[in-house]
Amino acid sequence: MEERRTAWLLIALLVAQLLLVASQVPATGGGKSRLEAGALLALAPVARAVATLSARVQSVGDWFSQRRTLRQENERLRIENRQLSLQLLRLTEAERRLENLSRAVHYVPPDGGKLQLADILYVDHSSWVRTLVLYVPEAGLEINQAVVTDDGLVGRVVLVAGPYAKVQLITDRAASIGAMVQRTRRQGLVQGTSQGELQLAFLPRQSDVRQGDRVVTSGIDGIFPRGIAIGTVISVSAGNDLFQTIRLASAVDFSKLDHAYVLERQALPQEVQEALPGEQP
Secondary structure: HHHHHHHHHHHHHHHHHHHHHHHOOOOOOOOOHHHHHHHHHHHHHHHHHHHHHHHHHHHHHHHHHHHHHHHHHHHHHHHHHHHHHHHHHHHHHHHHHHHHHHHHHOOOOOOOOOOOEEEEEEEEEOOOEEEEEEOOOOOOOOOOOOOEOOEEEEEEEEEEOEEEEEEOOOOOOOOEEEEEEEOOOEEEEEOOOOOEEEEEOEEEOOOOOOOOOOOEEEOOOOOOOOEEEEEEEEEEOOOOOEEEEEEEEEEOOHHHOOEEEEEOOOOOOOOHHHHOOOOOO
């Protein structure tokens, strides 16, 4: 390989020397010397090939440059698309917020009380306790305030810390709500279970309760106003000797909670408070 390269180098030097000599020979008859003409004919294809190769190299360079430009433009468009998606997400969330505010304005609680719109910050669906934490910009939250949505009852406030409140869900096994079957007005207690379900307790076996019956708050517990939807009867069984076993499907889908309303507690009339034994809140 090295010998072949050396041979080609010698040939190239020889050709260059001949061209140099030819260039020194004066032209006769108004034309080029034969040696110069021969060299021109010999080198013309090489010059043409070099020019073609140079053009192709330039074309390849342009292609790489265009590809780099397209890659940069593609990245710019990708970033812009990501930013537009985030803006759309924020606008959609703002639209939902306005819808919630509009619903809060038009939602009328059964007792005609005032509402405070609250954002749901955290929901705990553990097997032992079922609670949520909400945020209310306005101050004035109190223990035992009822928490609802457009669909029905969520729970009650059990702890207040400034604009934040901890709410016991109606599905918590320690929850107990005065309730009644809307169709028959038969009253009982809705309780949570360890499985996060609802049951209507203390209804005698002879009580008329059917699958599909709506159950609402009765107002007898002093916490929840009368008439708020709790759930729908999904099964009725004999239970023990005295009471039926009644399972409910909650009116509220707790897996989709993002906002709720806190109901302002209605104080009892002064004459009623005076007639009751002990201090009234």
